[in-house]
Amino acid sequence: MTSPYRICPDTGFKVDLAGEKLIKWNAVTSIVFLAIGGLLGFLVALTRWPEIHLLGADDFYMVLTAHGIVILLVWLIYFEMALLYFASSILLNVRLALPKLAWLGYWLMTIGALLTVVIVLQGESNVMFTSYVPMQADPLFYIGIIVFAVGALCGCAVFFATLVIAKAEKTYEGSIPLVTFGAMTAAIIAVFTIASGAVILIPTFLWSVGLIAYIDPLMYKVIWWAMGHSSQQINVAAHIAVWYAIAAILFGAKPLSEKVSRFAFLMYILFLQLASAHHLLVEPGLSSEWKIVNTSYLLYLAVMASMIHGLTVPGAIEAAQRKKGYTNGLFEWLRKAPWGNPVFSGMFISLVLFGVLGGITGVIMGQEQVNIIVHNTLYVPGHFHGTVAAGTTLAFMAITYWLVPVLFRRELILPGWAKWQPYFFGLGVAGISLAMMGAGTLGISRRHWDITYADAAIKFDHPALAHLMMGINGVFATIATIGGVMFVVVIVGSLLWGKNRDEVPAAAAPEPPVADVPSAMTAHGSAGVANVSGTFTLALIFLAVFVLYFFVNWKFLASTWGLS
């Protein structure tokens, strides 16, 4: 073996080979789980398509449990491990600390994930990923999740240790990059999340083997969601770090001001333990005061943080584009953006859909009283496919299109597919998100096999429009699935068969579908005067939609029965 480093010819980063290997393994494993989880989601959607109704009831509940676990937990956390290693070791030009611990973490996660998935697929643990007590799963179901979480904790430890080494060895000057700061935010939240998970899942495991007699169902939910909700904050922090990274990589964009962007990440850390009440707003035995303070992250300060990132990420791109001469009108900078490059299109679609579909709906249905007309309807999955599927998943896909050629040194196969993939996936996910919200507004329940209630002793019919919504959901689910398959084929195919870029003579090599990384041009965006009028206009449109839809929902609420 030669030096454990190589210098990346595209970016100039010093790449620690041990760290690189871990990034690769975590990323590739994550994509395998994304493929499995996505197909499970497709089966779910086909079953909820009234004209198809593919699976039987028990299989449906099993597959839905597996979809939730495989995709929400396993796909996202593996990819986040890759991001943590990338944002520490590579961006700080330092060796990854404790690679043995990182491998231990990787294998614990793998064993844990496989264990839980295998147990679920045996069909005796159809409890959904939330596993609300007193419904009980096989003890190994909980063990698998606990082992997986311990593995993720190892990854967080490696990340923090790498920051310490970089600081001690002075591999960077001044403060850590904003992207690393975002990743650190995610890692801090992850530690809190995993701790909450341990507090609730370990007793639940002991209960499942008979060592504890009783677990209070309300207490379970309060602590479970301290884990479940903050884990969504990990995803948000991670995908926003990815947005900033892509803006920097493709446009040489620098944050409008470091202070504001870092402050916004800090808000996530400060309020990370709040907002679990989102899931508990129509629960008995919790006070309205607690619900209101908690569900609002104390005056919506974390929502404000997301709105800040929503402005500063495109704002930074706009400032950089205007610097390059795209100064006409409000939107030339956006029109002339590289829409054919999946790194950009994926990132931008992720940003828009996350804000509009995921963000607005999440805040509104998280209002204490509005939740009464939303709780446990399909509106809820409609909302979170906007956040985790359109927002986080698409952002991770986008950066993968950059990682493969630059870090993994493979040319992308099927560049035409790569170009269109974010549009397919984005359209499909936006469609299922909206269709599920529509169905939920009409009263259709989530996690439900038969909305005709054919086997029920008492009959009930939903309006025909609701059934139509489920058909529309199926159509868009098909488009999303095609988009997902395209992604997996392009990425896995490129890793297996893509030309090794270091073996191709530079001149003959076709341009990889990523813009060149601007080298020295980092000193623009002079503080106080950047023109981001286009972004600000978009932000005001966003706000108008937000305000309008907010009051529409209160109006809906006001028209229902009196409750006190």
Add this chain to the structure above:
Amino acid sequence: MSIYPPEDRIWWSKPVEKTEVLWVTIAFIWGLIMFFMMPYWHLTGDQNLSNEAYKITADKYAEKTEAFAKKYQVRVEGDNDVPVVKPPAGSDVYMLARLWDWWPILELEKGKSYRLHLSSLDYQHGFSLQPENINLQVHPNYDMVVTITPTSSGEFGIICNEFCGSGHHTMVGKMYVKDSK
């Protein structure tokens, strides 16, 4: 650039972009409005949950519900002879959730208020009154009390929207609301 350390080592003393200041202010104010909407609705709105709840055992709750059903039963319905229960306005009304039905069937009067009790005898269930789309979480061992005032009349379905096992999709109940004379 966000992937490199900030060029200005003392970035925290750099002035902030004007647009950012404006947007942060707008977002903060909007957050306050959204926040205060909730207490405001508690004061002026007609749809608030009381959060009144009591610990209770499944047996005790079943007993109470059966006594209630017996007292106010007006007829039975369906193959399973589910009692239809017509309680007086203002009274305590009990409904229980269990694998997999809502019991009994209620008959209420429009515009009158009732103290509706909800609890489960086994797993958690989701009380979802359709097509009104009023959704409440029902726990075992907790007796939740909500005062409801129907403002529309007709026949309403109560479906279960918390996953509760293999018969979850067969769990349907009913409520009648009659126009008051």
